[in-house]
Amino acid sequence: MTLTTGSRTRRRLLLASDRTDRSSDLWAILQCAADVDTTLTSGIPDRPDGRFSGIVVDINLRSPESVLQVRSKLCAEVYRSMPRLFVLADALHHESMQAWALGATDTISRPLDAQVVLQRVRAAFPDDNDSGAAANANVLNRGIAAAHAVLVKIFENLPAGVPLSFSDVMEAEQEILMAIKLSSLRDWLATVGRHHTHTYRHCLFVTGFAAAFAQQLGMREEDQRRLARAALLHDVGKAFIPVAILDKPGKLDNEEKNEIRRHARLGYEALLRQGGFPSEMLDVVLHHHEMLDGSGYPDGLRGDQISDIVRLTTIVDIHAALVEKRAYRLPFTHAKSFATMEEMGGKIDQHLLQAFRPVALGC
Structure with a gap:
């Protein structure tokens, strides 16, 4: 899903986090490439209704509760085809494995490099300007x-x-x-x-x-x-x-x-x-x-x-x-x-x- 402003089309993303304060740095970077709606994992909508071109997930992948909340939402048919970018707290095997098990389209790791994040976002969620x-x-x-x-x-x-x-x-x-x-x-x-x-x-x-x-x-x-x-x-x-x-x-x-x-x-x-x-x-x-x-x-x-x-x-x-x-x-x-x-x-x-x-x- 993209939003049109005049002749310009802009992607719209859903940022799902289990701690929105921790995700503030990510939100600031994403704003450079998209309109971003932020939600706690417990508040991921049951039906995105075509509003978003993708979802960015920034959670503690070692937390069973957070993982379960995300899995219960993203396994739904309405989310199945939606690209999903997961943020890893580190490069350890467990984090990466858990992200891919949740259907990650791609992953990025902290500490965040703004240039790398934007590059990966544009690749994962192309908009009409990204022909x-x-x-x-x-x-x-x-x-x-x-x-x-x-x-x-x-x-x-x-x-x-x-x-x-x-x-x-x-x-x-x-x-x-x-x-x-x-x-x-x-x-x-x-x-x-x-x-x-x-x-x-x-x-x-x-x-x-x-x-x-x-x-x-x-x-x-x-x-x-x-x-x-x-x-x-x-x-x-x-x-x-x-x-x-x-x-x-x-x-x-x-x-x-x-x-x-x-x-x-x-x-x-x-x-x-x-x-x-x-x-x-x-x-x-x-x-x-x-x-x-x-x-x-x-x-x-x-x-x-x-x-x-x-x-x-x-x-x-x-x-x-x-x-x-x-x-x-x-x-x-x-x-x-x-x-x-x-x-x-x-x-x-x-x-x-x-x-x-x-x-x-x-x-």
Whole structure:
């Protein structure tokens, strides 16, 4: 919902807080970009009646009472499609997890940086003056939809014997690269995180990180395409792993881990039989779990036996896995994930990892 004053259109936001005095600094910042109605969480209207373009939630996410009040309101059908920006008191896992569980569109953290807040507000709640932002959002959605369509062909059609072609992947790659270029990796991850789960989410995360990494490295457009398409297909072998194992809500036992490890070779063999896929893509599918010290699988490759495109994919694959929500652990922050990979030492290419730093820490 936007308000029109003369020829100017302005967004209108609802700021919900469990302590309005604590939210006064946020209210002052939001006023620079929107007309803001403030309410206690207990007073969130049952029916917003199209008055607001979005809701900003500033509560103690460790308070069961505040969380329950917000959940009871925002789970209603009238709020389901409304974008929602949550304010975190800190960057701890619990706060972030609770916000996403409440359907966060995006999050910001205290201490508040006015410029960052306004940037995120304009991205989350575009108004009629933000035609560029709206257009970029459409590009983002098209990119994710194109990638998702490939994943449907992989995980639903391939096991049923419906072939996957290289052209299927090529049709998606340009949409993916354009989405990352014109929106942002943060927007890609936030949108994927809201609408996709489990294996689909992981593949889309890896694809987003790979596209952003390729652009950060200044790769030629064709090389960007090569990395994006390889990332999109890297886990194709999981189409042949039982869903009960892929979606198990807990840690895998040793037998299940061995079954999961089969996905690299299963995917490679499926694409090889299909034919038409470049050798470097087959290399990524088969070897993205190899480690430079020889401790990876399935072939125990080491050092120069591992190609550059595999090394790149391995880095984004590991980072994506660490920052994702999993049933058996909280997600790592991007900073913690990056530090964890630094501690892996000679297992992964540390020079490439440092080149990945701006991508990983810029989310």
